[in-house]
Amino acid sequence: MSRIENAAREAGGSLPPIVWLLGALVAVALVLAMASPWLRRRSPNLWWLLWGFPVTVARFRWTWRRLADVQGLSVPSRPPTALLGNVVVQGRALKPVKPRAGVPRWRRGGLSIKVRLHSGQTPEIYAVACVAMAHAWRVHSVRAVSDTRGTVWLVASAWDPLSLPAVPFRGSPGLLAAVVGVWEDGGRWLVNLRRVPHWLIVGATQSGKSTLLASLVAQWSRQQVALVGIDLKGGMELSLFARRLTGLATTRTEAVDLLDVLVEVTMGRMAVCRSMGVRSVWELPDKQQPVPVIVLVDEVAELYLVATSADKAEVARVSTALLRLGQLGAALGVHLIVAGQRFGSDLGPGATSLRAQLAGRVCFRVADKGTAEMTLGDVDPSALDVVQSIPVTMPGVAVALGAPEGGWIRARSFPVTPEQARETAERFAHLRPTVGQLYAGSGGLS
Ligand SMILES: Nc1ncnc2c1ncn2[C@@H]1O[C@H](COP(=O)(O)OP(=O)(O)OP(=O)(O)O)[C@@H](O)[C@H]1O
Numbered sequence: 386m387s388r389i390e391n392a393a394r395e396a397g398g399s400l401p402p403i404v405w406l407l408g409a410l411v412a413v414a415l416v417l418a419m420a421s422p423w424l425r426r427r428s429p430n431l432w433w434l435l436w437g438f439p440v441t442v443a444r445f446r447w448t449w450r451r452l453a454d455v456q457g458l459s460v461p462s463r464p465p466t467a468l469l470g471n472v473v474v475q476g477r478a479l480k481p482v483k484p485r486a487g488v489p490r491w492r493r494g495g496l497s498i499k500v501r502l503h504s505g506q507t508p509e510i511y512a513v514a515c516v517a518m519a520h521a522w523r524v525h526s527v528r529a530v531s532d533t534r535g536t537v538w539l540v541a542s543a544w545d546p547l548s549l550p551a552v553p554f555r556g557s558p559g560l561l562a563a564v565v566g567v568w569e570d571g572g573r574w575l576v577n578l579r580r581v582p583h584w585l586i587v588g589a590t591q592s593g594k595s596t597l598l599a600s601l602v603a604q605w606s607r608q609q610v611a612l613v614g615i616d617l618k619g620g621m622e623l624s625l626f627a628r629r630l631t632g633l634a635t636t637r638t639e640a641v642d643l644l645d646v647l648v649e650v651t652m653g654r655m656a657v658c659r660s661m662g663v664r665s666v667w668e669l670p671d672k673q674q675p676v677p678v679i680v681l682v683d684e685v686a687e688l689y690l691v692a693t694s695a696d697k698a699e700v701a702r703v704s705t706a707l708l709r710l711g712q713l714g715a716a717l718g719v720h721l722i723v724a725g726q727r728f729g730s731d732l733g734p735g736a737t738s739l740r741a742q743l744a745g746r747v748c749f750r751v752a753d754k755g756t757a758e759m760t761l762g763d764v765d766p767s768a769l770d771v772v773q774s775i776p777v778t779m780p781g782v783a784v785a786l787g788a789p790e791g792g793w794i795r796a797r798s799f800p801v802t803p804e805q806a807r808e809t810a811e812r813f814a815h816l817r818p819t820v821g822q823l824y825a826g827s828g829g830l831s
């Protein structure tokens with residue numbers, strides 16, 4: 386055997402450990418790449434940990450400079466003008482500086498990256514670039530969240546976290562609050578009437594409005610509050626909870642009477658607050674605090690429909706009463722939850738004024754852009770496209786106001802069945818206050 390052959394054999398027999406390690410890593414990567422589609426179907430979280438996350442980080446590293454340049458996130462290192470002899474020339478500086486991005490952090494089903502804003506930049510331009518990032522990194526979505534000045538977090542979700550029904554929450558979020566679902570960032574979807582006193586819930590038929598109302602009823606039934614229902618669909622939805630409701634109107638004439646009583650209750654509470662020198666019922670001594678009232682309206686458009694001239698007077702009374710409750714109720718413990726397929730100016734000026742009082746907004750899938758605009762356009766036009774992209778196959782998915790960092794967020798409500806909500810309402814029927822107990826000075830339930 387020649388000397389050369391001997392040398393080659395010796396070299397092959399003692400490969401350095403680094404080569405073995407690299408070989409093993411390549412083998413593992415190959416196996417993972419081949420098993421990736423199967424693993425993703427079987428166990429998405431494990432897939433994300435072993436394959437999705439490292440690959441997405443690699444894609445981020447690979448594409449960040451180009452993305453930042455194309456999306457206008459990089460800034461030139463030199464001013465765009467220069468002196469050439471006696472002439473000032475203007476142009477685009479070469480080699481713009483990309484924003485400084487931190488190490489991607491793992492999250493369940495996603496990742497987040499902290500980015501330092503260049504001076505003069507605002508988080509909005511990052512929000513605009515999110516769609517391009519989602520495409521470049523092959524993830525479901527990317528959101529730009531800014532909770533501290535000068536930085537923005539890019540939060541990527543590998544798949545739609547709302548594609549599976551949410552698991553109901555068991556616990557007590559406090560008086561006048563209810564956890565009704567999950568936000569797409571995994572947080573709890575909280576409706577808190579102490580913070581946002583009145584809500585508007587809009588969505589096409591079969592989008593999930595009544596299910597959300599049922600979920601609210603199921604949670605508030607357990608609390609010391611009065612629930613009042615107005616359901617002009619013949620009471621089909623809210624009459625299920627009749628034993629826990631202090632009042633239920635199923636025709637517009639009944640609604641007028643019920644609302645008149647509630648306006649009287651509200652005015653009475655106002656008089657008490659005035660005489661005690663306080664600005665809200667929550668500032669009254671504990672013993673004198675009246676029981677909070679929550680008015681649930683399903684299919685609000687029915688209240689505003691005018692077919693004959695006789696309807697006009699009734700609609701005017703309903704409209705005035707609802708508006709007064711909206712304007713005065715927040716400080717006096719009277720809250721409105723108004724649901725419907727549409728709620729806009731075509732229902733008359735009363736509807737538009739009431740909408741302005743309903744600061745809390747939930748918009749399920751809608752059939753047309755106009756309805757989305759009616760619901761969210763006056764508060765945040767950036768949510769309109771997102772609402773319209775909710776598929777029919779995902780009832781209960783909505784865009785809601787009240788994200789932790791402000792603004793809107795996608796959410797999915799708990800799939801509470803009417804039967805479950807009815808059972809809970811009946812279990813707590815003994816907590817139902819009478820109409821008399823709603824008046825100020827009756828001592829409430831305490
Ligand atoms: N969060 C959810 N998860 C899963 N399924 C849901 C969810 N919310 C609603 N659904 C389902 O969608 C269907 C329609 O729901 P719902 O009755 O609440 O719609 P709606 O908006 O009130 O419709 P309509 O305007 O016709 O009264 C129901 O079958 C319900 O089970």
Ligand SMILES: [Mg+2]
Pocket residue numbers: 594595596622683
């Ligand atoms: Mg309904």
